[in-house]
Amino acid sequence: HGIRQIRSGWADGPGYITQCPIQTGQSYVYNFTIKGQRGTLWWHAHISWLRATVYGPIFIYPKKHASYPFPKPQQEVPILL
DSSP, rough: OOOOOOSSSGSSSSSTTOOOOOOTOOOOOOOOOOOSSEEEEEEEGGGGGGGTTTTEEEEEOOOOOOOOOOOOOOHHHHHHH
């Protein structure tokens, strides 16, 4: 949630409304461009898979050699609750 999807918003929605659901044993590749965004966001499944813990983090790092708006951490440990 929170990613501004330019020209691909149709690929982020509930099954049977904005896209066909991904069938069992099938896959779907999401291609999108991220511009001017950074941070820690998350993705999750729709329909009944949300209850099956199908979710995860998305890390958008600053461009290489870009300054952080805070002191750069020595180490990062992702925790998703």
